[in-house]
Amino acid sequence: MRVYLSTFSLCIAIALLSLVFLFSKHDAVSFSAGFKAPLEPSVVRNLNGVKAKQRPTATTPHRLADVAHKVNSPGQREPLMQLAVVACGERHGEAVNMLKTAAMLSSRALSFHIFAEEQLHTNIKTALDSWPAFIRAKFSYVVHAISFPHENHEEWSQLFKPCASQRLFLPMILKEVDSLLYVDTDVLFLQPVELIWDMLMHFNSTQLVAMAPEHEELQIAWYRRFSRHPYYGKTGINSGVMLMNLTRMRMTQFKNDMTSIGLHWDELLMPLLQKYKLNITWGDQDLINIIFHYNPEMVFTFPCHWNYRPDHCIYGSNCIPAEKEGVFMLHGNRGVFHSDKQPAFKAVYDAFKHYTFGEDLIKSFLLPLEAALNGTTHTYCGKVSHFFTRGLGKSVRKLQRMTPAGG
Secondary structure (H helix, E strand, O other), rough: OOHHHHHHHHHHHHHHHHHHHHHHHHHHHHHHHHHHOOOOOOOOOOOOOEEOOOOOEHHHHHHHHHHHHHHHHOOOOOOEEEEEEOOOOOOOHHHHHHHHHHHHHOOOOOEEEEEEEHHHHHHHHHHHHHOHHHHHHOOOEEEEEOOOOOOHHHHHHHHOOOOHHHHHHHHHHHOOOOOOEEEEEEEEOOOOHHHHHHHHHHHOOOOOOOEEEEEOOOOHHHHHHHHOOOOOOOOEEEEEEEEEEEHHHHHHOOOOOOOOOOHHHHHHHHHHHHHOOOOOOOOHHHHOOOOOOOOHHHHOOOOHHHHHOOOHHHOEEOOOHHHHHOOOOEHHHHHHHHOOOOOHHHHHHHHHHHOOOOOHHHHHHHHHHHHHHOOOOOOOHHHHHHHHHHHHHHHHHHHHHHHHHHO
């Protein structure tokens, strides 16, 4: 009997050990199957003509992470700075010049999102692809088609200016982008993009967008004098330079004057347009002002020298931060980059447009610009045009020291 019991116990022990072995092997297989190599991100177009994956109209030889690693300090990877612009009609030349200033002055990796009409895509890509390798290494880009809600496409596309209201839909279109800097085509960077991008770190827990006031002086503030709808603060805000935390914008419910409950961004836009479309003058900017009139705690207001317009100098200087630190971003609204009404603004635009990458930044860019600005002192803005080159000059000299001979 004892022999039988011993044999039975031994069999039980062997069976248990076999089960343990099988389960441990199954777990190892399961873990191995669950661990997958990171998927290669959707590749966007950088600039050397290699076919991309997942986006048939975009190409690049590098993943975005590779670009970021190449631009930043060894061993340190900064998040890509995401920059968006919308170009329709004849505005693609302005858009390319704006992107040129961003790539020229910035040292961190950039990702450009360019929204344009189909017939403009080739010209935009050709322009960006023509830049030298040391500039192309700084950024990746995607050229997107213009996209509005199907049922109201015509109404949105013609609001204020063709395609201008595209910016309202960026949180829904760029679903995988966390934060974004939107700028109008008629904006020039006079300082590195990273300086404004880093303002995201200064947002408090309720803020999700940053813009500059529409005016500094109450007496000449357009919204205060003429608006027929609610607007943000005392003077309104200008949406030509708009830094956004898109994740927060997608998640937040916005207070409004149409419902007793908050609405998400995508739920809010059409009812807002229907209610106010007969009372708005500046299209999507007016809608943005209405939204943040009811949600002022969500706005981070940055100083006027980050969105410096002719209104800041045409009647005399009224942007104190520009007087102290210089202009950081120049906004040539009302077409002043292309007319002789404000020759100081036009001189800056032309200096960037005519500069060829790889040339000496001091001799071929900064000194000719300063000479051109000296010829505009018969205008109010020309009298303060040294604000335009105060910070720009420092940045250009720093770049000149860092740029190897021959680019």
